[in-house]
Each structure stands twice: as C-alpha cells, then as structure tokens.
Amino acid sequence: MISYQSPGVYIEEVAAGPQPVTAAPTSVVAIVGATRRGPVQEPTRITGWSEFQTVFGSRPVAGGYTAQAVYGFFENGGPAAYVVRADDSVRATWEVLRADDTTVEFGVEATSPGSWANELGVAVTLDTTAGSGVLYASGVVLAADGTLTAGEEQKTLTVQSVVGVAAGDPVQIVTSAGVPRPATVDSVDIPGSRLTLSVPAGEELALPAKATWVVAAVPSTATTLRLAAGAGFQRGDVLSAVTPSMARIPAVVDGMTAGAPGLTLTLASQVNQVLPGGGFAVRVVRLTADLPQPTSPDPKVVPLSALSWKDTPVPETGDLETGHQAVAAGGLTGAWEKARTRLEFPAAVPAGPIEIDVRLAARQFRETVTLDHPSRASLAERYSFVPNGTVLKLSGAGGATLSLTRDSAAADGWATAASDPEDKVWTEVEVLKPADATKGIVVRCVRPPEPGSDFIELAPGKRHAIARAEHQGGNVHVIAVEGTSPVTVGDTGRYPLFAFRTTTLSPLRFALKVTERGTEVESYTQLAVHPDHPRFYRKDGLVNGVSPRITVGPPTGGALTPQVLPRFVRPKVAGSDRPITTAGLKKGFDQLERVAEPAMVICPDVLTFTDTLLQADVVGAMTRHCEEFRRFAIIDAPAYRDEALAEWRSSVVNSVQAATYAPHLKMVNLEADSVERIVTVPPSGFVAGVFARTDRERGVHKAPANERVSGIVGSVEDYTQRRQDLLNPAGVNLIRAFPGRGTRVWGARTSSDDVLWRYVNVRRLFNLIETSVERSTNWVVFEPNTQDTWLRIRVSVENFLDQLFRSGALAGTSPEQAYRVRVGLGETMTETDVDLGLVITEVAVAPAKPAEFVIFRFSHKRLTE
Known part of the structure; x- marks a missing residue:
C-alpha cells in the first residue's frame, strides 16, 4: 500500500476490468x-x-x-x-586466393546447401575506384635562358603550383631528355608560386625552356606521404603507388592527417625505395580482347592467336612485343612468356574479356602487299602521305628491289629512278627513315601519338617533342618532331613514345561479384581486408546479411600487404542435393x-x-x-x-x-x-x-x-x-x-x-480455446490465490467464450447452454490445493458439430391430413 508523506495530488492507474483473452492464430x-x-x-x-x-x-x-x-x-x-x-544437402564453397595461386585469403560459401549454387560464379577484381592521390609535381615556368649551371647553389623557379610542397622537402628536377636531378626546397613563396631550391654543389642541370618539372622525391626511409591532392583513403587501406615507369610500390595506411599543404598519410612501414612525384616514361596503353573459350590442353596459357580483338585498329604482333601485363576475367593477372607469342597465368583462364597493357612505340612503316606491275602514278596515289624526300623501297621476288624518292612536285610524284616499277610484281613496301624527322616520319602505331605531350625517342637517349601527328587511316601516322635543325633517326625501327606522368596513389581494395547462369546478379565494391577498415569485407551489412546467395568467411591472417589482396577465385566444393x-x-x-x-x-x-x-x-x-x-x-x-x-x-x-x-x-x-x-x-x-x-x-x-x-x-x-x-x-x-x-x-x-x-x-476449436486461454492468463501467475483473482479469471474466460458463442462457434441457445466456467474454493479446489499454490479452473464448452449427414425424409401425404 502506498504511503503518502506530503500534501499534493497523486495519480494512480488501476485495472479497469478483467484481462481480455485474445484469440490465438489458427491459420498459420x-x-x-x-x-x-x-x-x-x-x-x-x-x-x-x-x-x-x-x-x-x-x-x-x-x-x-x-x-x-x-x-x-x-x-x-x-x-x-x-x-x-x-x-x-552439401553446400557449395569457393576459395579466394592471393596472387601466388596457393594461399587462401578467405572462403566463400553459398548461403544454403544444394546444387542450386552450382549455377553461381564468384569473382574478385582489384578495385581502385575508392579514392586517389598524387604527390607534388608541377611544371616549371622558365625564362627563355633559364638554366642551372655548375657551382650555382640556389635557384628560384616559378612553378605552376606550390600545393603539396613545403620547405625542407626533397625534390627532383625532371626533364624530357635527362636523368632526374636531386634538389631540396629551401623556401616556398605561395603568392608568387615560386620555389627556392638548393642543388648539390657540382651538379650541372640544364633546364630547357620546355618540359621541365619539379616533383616530390619521397626518400626510401619515409613513413609518411604528403599528397598534393587526394581523397578516399582510410586507415587499413593497402596503398599502391604506381610510378611513371609502371613500378608499383606498396604500402599500408596507418593513419591520416588533413591540413596544409595537403593530406598526409602515415604508413605502417617505410616505403623502402625512392618514390618520385612524376617523371617521363614510355606511354602504356590498354588493349582489349576476348577469349571465346578456355584454351587447351593447358588452360593457364593463352596464345595470342586464341584472342578475338575488340580494338580498332587490331593490334599487330609488333605492337605486342612490348607487352607489360594482362588481366583476365575475374582479375587474374598474367605475364608474357619470353617469345611474346602467348600469355601465361597462374591459374586456368576462364572465357571472357582480357585486357593487355603494352608500352606504346611507333614502328617504321612496312607492309606486305601484292603490287602487280604498278605505275609510278598509282604508287604516288597509294602512298601520297609519304613526306617529300622520303624513300619508298619496293621488294619483290628473287631479291629485286627498287627505291623511289617522294617528290610531290614531280609529274608522277616521284624523283627520277633508275628503273620503272611496272617491270615487276612487288610484295613488300617499306618507308625508309627520313634524313630529317622534322619533315615527317611514317610510322605504324596502335594508338595515336599526342602532339604537345608525347615525346618520341628516335635514337637511344634522344627524345624529341612531337609537333605534329597526322592519322592516315588504320594504324598509320605521319609524325613530325619539333626542331629548328635537322633531326636524324636511328636504325632501331622502333621508336618508344614518352610522356610525363605523375605518380598515382590509390587504395587497393577489391570487388566481389556474383553471377548466376552467366549474368551478374550481385556486385560488392570497395571491400578491404583489414579488420579495422570501415569497408572490411566481413562486416555485417556489406556482403554477409545482404547477399541472398553467398556468405564470406574470416581471413586466414598474415601480414597486411598488397600480396594479401584477393586476386582470383577457384571452386572448392560443388553443391549437391541429398x-x-x-x-x-x-x-x-x-x-x-x-x-x-x-x-x-x-x-x-x-x-x-x-x-x-x-x-x-x-x-x-x-x-x-x-x-x-x-x-x-x-x-x-x-x-x-x-x-x-x-x-x-x-x-x-x-x-x-x-x-x-x-x-x-x-x-x-x-x-x-x-x-x-x-x-x-x-x-x-x-x-x-x-x-x-x-x-x-x-x-x-x-x-x-x-x-x-x-x-x-x-x-x-x-x-x-x-x-x-x-x-x-x-x-x-x-x-x-x-x-x-x-x-x-x-x-x-x-x-x-x-x-x-x-x-x-x-478438435481445432478446442485447440483455439485452450491455446488462447493459456497465452492470455499468464498474468495470473504469482497473483494472490484469493477470491478476487478467481473472479477475474472466471470473468476473463467467460467473456472470451461469450464472443465465441455469439459468433456461432458454440452450440446452445443461451450462454448457460454453450459454456460453463467454474473456479473457487469448494468448487474446483480444496484448502490443500490452495496451500500447494494451485488455481484450478474448470471450463466446459458445447462445440458446434458439423452436419455431416443431411437427411430429408419423404413420405406420401393424404389429402385429408
């Protein structure tokens, strides 16, 4: 009983009546x-x-x-x-492997057993879309005579940007023609966009008026990276820094600090090699092909002849001789064998797309043709793109050759030759190197050269800016280089194309994709392998708990390196129905x-x-x-x-x-x-x-x-x-x-x-009544075993039975005929029962039974009845 201690208004809630009995469900x-x-x-x-x-x-x-x-x-x-x-039944499982093809990173299971999962395909691919960043790299704005000479200790350079560089930073000065030279930033003039550099004494560093860059030079002992720009990185990310030469320097992000002059990444260990912010390197282009079906007898080896190229123009053998790497369906990475006629992968290559990276090079023009007694005029029309002064060499059977010098001013388009091309059938045509590449050189190139940014190496160590590139159809281009004096061409017949590229940094995550009967039905991107990462692949709500088809297992452990990243998947156990x-x-x-x-x-x-x-x-x-x-x-x-x-x-x-x-x-x-x-x-x-x-x-x-x-x-x-x-x-x-x-x-x-x-x-009516009363009278447990409780029990049950009676569920014309509820001392219980804690309620109902046999009795009726 509540004891009131001070004057005031008190609110109390009291039961308004007996607890109702709720009907239990019967239709489930x-x-x-x-x-x-x-x-x-x-x-x-x-x-x-x-x-x-x-x-x-x-x-x-x-x-x-x-x-x-x-x-x-x-x-x-x-x-x-x-x-x-x-x-x-047996559950289908897969193993997600690292790049070495032997180490399992984690397992994948079908969400449930059965052969249904054999129609699924699971694949992983590297995912670099989560973010990106660059180190400091800026073009130099020089006066016409801007040079660094021997003995000069300092030089102030005007640059295009000073974002991402600070005093004391080691840098490199990069040109298109020379080896990068080291320097140190002494001071940064932000309003004037100028850097004052210290150059080691005795260094001779000529800066041409074009193609000069100042780039960061992160030392090999560094455990931090200051980015000039970047976003999307998280603690636990496996970081890949791709240098201009396509070298991949791995690291693991341990922390991040935002602030001037840019985002700073703290690494879990040293980078272990100098990391430049950019540099000149051979252009790398990606070619696309399709593997119609797995190769045999060795599905790990893909001959180039087995590929169906999607590119236009179709790559030629010469274009593929500088292949860098290949990526097959599922992220499987392969490399070129020595003869460059096939690709070798660490696991069986499935049918599907294959992407091939090659180092871009221009090749001296040659073609195999059949020219049946051609006239000089027809040759001039066919090879009208050949620059004046360039020699066209024809070869035929028996070692016969004929050289024609292009002269567009001549009546037939050629300078005088010792013999006439109409004398023979020619099977090969070659455009010889010109005496001066500023006038133009005819080459074949699987991708168009880009004037203004590309440099071509016409001889070892001799790179020249491309001033003009004219596409002649297919893979034929006429390139002219910059220069005020003649530029000679080497004898290699292959001329790499260079361009300035910044070092790019990206968090290496992976994507997990599920196909069903060959059609992609699920894709989970930007997944990470570090347990503390916000996108840790096994975190609930990323794959597990979302995918209706698969679940992913825990990682096998080990050091967090790029080698830990999942690269491809192989089936382990096929699902089966038992x-x-x-x-x-x-x-x-x-x-x-x-x-x-x-x-x-x-x-x-x-x-x-x-x-x-x-x-x-x-x-x-x-x-x-x-x-x-x-x-x-x-x-x-x-x-x-x-x-x-x-x-x-x-x-x-x-x-x-x-x-x-x-x-x-x-x-x-x-x-x-x-x-x-x-x-x-x-x-x-x-x-x-x-x-x-x-x-x-x-x-x-x-x-x-x-x-x-x-x-x-x-x-x-x-x-x-x-x-x-x-x-x-x-x-x-x-x-x-x-x-x-x-x-x-x-x-x-x-x-x-x-x-x-x-x-x-x-039977089901009694089930309903018994279950409903059982579930709705739990409130009675531990109540006082007294008349008040017995009355509440009786009224609750009677109210429920009365509802059933009114709905026609019980027989009888009145509630008294339809049901009876008895509870109380002397009626259903003795003193001993009460002492034992028993509350006994007797319920009797008269169920409505079905009219199973419907009988109509017919008889004759007399007229007088």
Whole structure:
C-alpha cells in the first residue's frame, strides 16, 4: 500500500476490468521438408509464394513436394507459413586466393546447401575506384635562358603550383631528355608560386625552356606521404603507388592527417625505395580482347592467336612485343612468356574479356602487299602521305628491289629512278627513315601519338617533342618532331613514345561479384581486408546479411600487404542435393518448438519414402509433436486403392490432432521449362490453405469441408459416394469433384477412433480455446490465490467464450447452454490445493458439430391430413 508523506495530488492507474483473452492464430501452417535452397533446420516465416521463391528457390526438389505444398497453401488463401528445410544437402564453397595461386585469403560459401549454387560464379577484381592521390609535381615556368649551371647553389623557379610542397622537402628536377636531378626546397613563396631550391654543389642541370618539372622525391626511409591532392583513403587501406615507369610500390595506411599543404598519410612501414612525384616514361596503353573459350590442353596459357580483338585498329604482333601485363576475367593477372607469342597465368583462364597493357612505340612503316606491275602514278596515289624526300623501297621476288624518292612536285610524284616499277610484281613496301624527322616520319602505331605531350625517342637517349601527328587511316601516322635543325633517326625501327606522368596513389581494395547462369546478379565494391577498415569485407551489412546467395568467411591472417589482396577465385566444393531422411524430418519437427504461431503442421515429403514403416516413423513424430504443442497435423495418404488406403490410415495414423486426406492432386508444373506440364502432388498444402480460408471467412468452428480447392487441374482418383462409404468411417477425408461445383474437400473427420473427437473443427476449436486461454492468463501467475483473482479469471474466460458463442462457434441457445466456467474454493479446489499454490479452473464448452449427414425424409401425404 502506498504511503503518502506530503500534501499534493497523486495519480494512480488501476485495472479497469478483467484481462481480455485474445484469440490465438489458427491459420498459420508449418511445413517440414526438402527445398532447393534456403536455411536448414531453421523455421522461416514467409507470407507468399514469391517470398518462398526468393528464400527457398523457385524450382521444386526432384521427387519432393514441399514447394508444391507451399504454392497450394497460398493459392487457397493461406496467410503465412513457417518452412523448415530438413534435407542434408552439401553446400557449395569457393576459395579466394592471393596472387601466388596457393594461399587462401578467405572462403566463400553459398548461403544454403544444394546444387542450386552450382549455377553461381564468384569473382574478385582489384578495385581502385575508392579514392586517389598524387604527390607534388608541377611544371616549371622558365625564362627563355633559364638554366642551372655548375657551382650555382640556389635557384628560384616559378612553378605552376606550390600545393603539396613545403620547405625542407626533397625534390627532383625532371626533364624530357635527362636523368632526374636531386634538389631540396629551401623556401616556398605561395603568392608568387615560386620555389627556392638548393642543388648539390657540382651538379650541372640544364633546364630547357620546355618540359621541365619539379616533383616530390619521397626518400626510401619515409613513413609518411604528403599528397598534393587526394581523397578516399582510410586507415587499413593497402596503398599502391604506381610510378611513371609502371613500378608499383606498396604500402599500408596507418593513419591520416588533413591540413596544409595537403593530406598526409602515415604508413605502417617505410616505403623502402625512392618514390618520385612524376617523371617521363614510355606511354602504356590498354588493349582489349576476348577469349571465346578456355584454351587447351593447358588452360593457364593463352596464345595470342586464341584472342578475338575488340580494338580498332587490331593490334599487330609488333605492337605486342612490348607487352607489360594482362588481366583476365575475374582479375587474374598474367605475364608474357619470353617469345611474346602467348600469355601465361597462374591459374586456368576462364572465357571472357582480357585486357593487355603494352608500352606504346611507333614502328617504321612496312607492309606486305601484292603490287602487280604498278605505275609510278598509282604508287604516288597509294602512298601520297609519304613526306617529300622520303624513300619508298619496293621488294619483290628473287631479291629485286627498287627505291623511289617522294617528290610531290614531280609529274608522277616521284624523283627520277633508275628503273620503272611496272617491270615487276612487288610484295613488300617499306618507308625508309627520313634524313630529317622534322619533315615527317611514317610510322605504324596502335594508338595515336599526342602532339604537345608525347615525346618520341628516335635514337637511344634522344627524345624529341612531337609537333605534329597526322592519322592516315588504320594504324598509320605521319609524325613530325619539333626542331629548328635537322633531326636524324636511328636504325632501331622502333621508336618508344614518352610522356610525363605523375605518380598515382590509390587504395587497393577489391570487388566481389556474383553471377548466376552467366549474368551478374550481385556486385560488392570497395571491400578491404583489414579488420579495422570501415569497408572490411566481413562486416555485417556489406556482403554477409545482404547477399541472398553467398556468405564470406574470416581471413586466414598474415601480414597486411598488397600480396594479401584477393586476386582470383577457384571452386572448392560443388553443391549437391541429398535425399531427405527420417532423421532430418523429425529434427525439423523439433525445430518448430521455437515458434508459437503455427497451428497446423504438414509434411508432404513423408511420401518420398515407399516403406510404410518409415512413413509411420515420420507420421508418428509429427502427430506426437502436434499433441504436445496443441497443433493439428494434416496427413497425406499414399496413392493406394480403397482397402489399402483404409488399412494404411488405421495402422499408421491414430491421433485426435490429425486428419488424413486423399487422393493426390494434379497441378501445372511449377517448372515452366519442364517436359511434364502436369504433375501429381499430395494434397496437404492445398488442404491447409482451405483450412486457413475457412478460418478467415467463417471461423475455426466451421468444418473445413464442402470447400473448393484452388490451384489444381484435377485429382488422380474420381471417387464416388459408394467408394467413400468405405473410407469416410475409416477416417480418410476425400477430395472429390462435383459437376458444376468444382473440386472440394469432402470430409472433416480426424484420424482417431475416439467418437468424442471425431470432427476436425471440434478438435481445432478446442485447440483455439485452450491455446488462447493459456497465452492470455499468464498474468495470473504469482497473483494472490484469493477470491478476487478467481473472479477475474472466471470473468476473463467467460467473456472470451461469450464472443465465441455469439459468433456461432458454440452450440446452445443461451450462454448457460454453450459454456460453463467454474473456479473457487469448494468448487474446483480444496484448502490443500490452495496451500500447494494451485488455481484450478474448470471450463466446459458445447462445440458446434458439423452436419455431416443431411437427411430429408419423404413420405406420401393424404389429402385429408
């Protein structure tokens, strides 16, 4: 009792009346059986056929009936179902490997067992899209005579940008023609965009008016990187710094600091080599091809002849002689073998795209042709792009040669020659190197040279800026270099193209992709391997818990390096379907103890066993579960003839919490591409749907009989009344077709010989009442065992029963006839019962029983009656 200590207003909440009894659900079914996919031995609630297809697969298990039962349940009005997958199938797994092809980084599993996962493909690729950064690199703005000479210790240079550089930073001065020279930043003039540099004494460093850059020079002992620009980095990222020469310097990000003059990355260890901010290097271009099918006999080796090129123009053998690396489908990285005629990979290469990086070079023009006694004029027309003064060399059979010098001013386009080309058939044409490359040089190049940024090395160590590049069709170009005096061309016949490139930094993450039947269905990008990383691949909500098809396992451990990054995937275990077992089904019934909602239980897959003893074992476990948890079992009878069917029911099923139904039904095959259009299935799923529909439309007290069955095209047996005369007393409820009324459930008896519990609706009505009272009277526990509590109990139960009476669920013309509730000392309890803590309530109800036999008695009537 509350004690009030001071004056004031106090609010108290008191019970307004007896606790109401809420009706328990009766329309939810539990289905135990085999499915193609989905969680195993885990009751999973679904609310429609489409949801079942998503979770458990759209195709039925061969020889099983669970999928068809679920379809039939929802087709007939079922609201929700708990599906327990009980088969012991094998789960498909994959191994995600590092670049060495032997070390497993982590495992991937299908979300559920079964052969369905064999239609999946799993691939990983490097993902550099998360962010990027650059070190300091800026072009120098020089006076016309800007040079650094021997003995000069300092030089102030005007640069295009000073963002990302600070006093004391080591830098390099880079030119197109020379080796990078070291320097140190003494001071930075931000408003004037000027750097004052210290150059080591004795260094001679000429700065031409063009193509001069100042770039960062991160020492090999550095554990920090200051970026001139960058974003997207995270602690735990594997960092890849790609230098202009395509060298890849790895590092691991341990921290980040934002501030002037730029973002600073703290590394987990030293970079171990000098890292320049940029430099001149041979251009690298990416060519694309397609591998139509895996190669044989060795699928790790891909001859160039096996590739189908997607590029225009198609690369020639000469273009591929400077190959850098190749990346196949799934991120598999390969390299060139020595002869440069094939690519070698660490694992089997799947069919699909292949990207090939090559170092770009211009090649002296040659072509193999057939020129049948050509005239000088026709040659001039064909090779009109050849610069004046350049020699065209023709070669033919027997070692015959002819050289023609281009002269566009001549009548026939050529200077005078000793002989006429019309004398022979020529099979090869070569454009010889010119005396002066500023006038133009004819080359073949798989990608167009870029004037203004590209340099061409016409002789070892001699690089010249490209002033002009004219495309002549295909891979033919005419290049002219800058220069006021003649530029000679070396004899190599191959001229690398150089350009200034900055060193690029990017966080190396990976993408995980899933395909189904060859079509990409899932893609997870920017995943990391460090557990502290925000995008750690195993963090919930990235892959696990999101993907309906796969889960990823823990990493194998080891140092965090670029070599740890996943590179490709190989299958480990193929998924397979195993037949259902009695132990699996019985375990499935046990799992239903964890959920309270189901009021019906079905197991159509019990009929996958042909042995009656095995059927009886599963049916017995099913009915025992229903008797213990106050649920109702809908039993599928085998496709037997009448006498055998009655005997089977009598010997296998005997429970007041079960009803047996026959015959099997015909329905359209759920597999649209199957040869069989119509299949035969047990009826329990369809009958459970009829139960649920009847509960919703009429109430659980209405016998679920004389109700139509939807979603079928017929049944395997056409029962007559005479045949039902044998089966109905035996407790086998039939599904019959009636002209003009469709196919209907035509029986409502339990599988018990107890007359008191003969009818399905009576048993289910008591299940409803008992379960509802049980769940709604927990408030009584530990209440005072006194008259007030007994009264509240009686009123709560009476109110609930009165609702049922008014809805027609109970027989009688008055509540007194329909039900009785008694509780109290001297009525249902003794003093000893009270001392033992017992509250005993007696409830009696008069259920409404079905009119199973409708009899009309006819007789003659006399006129005088």
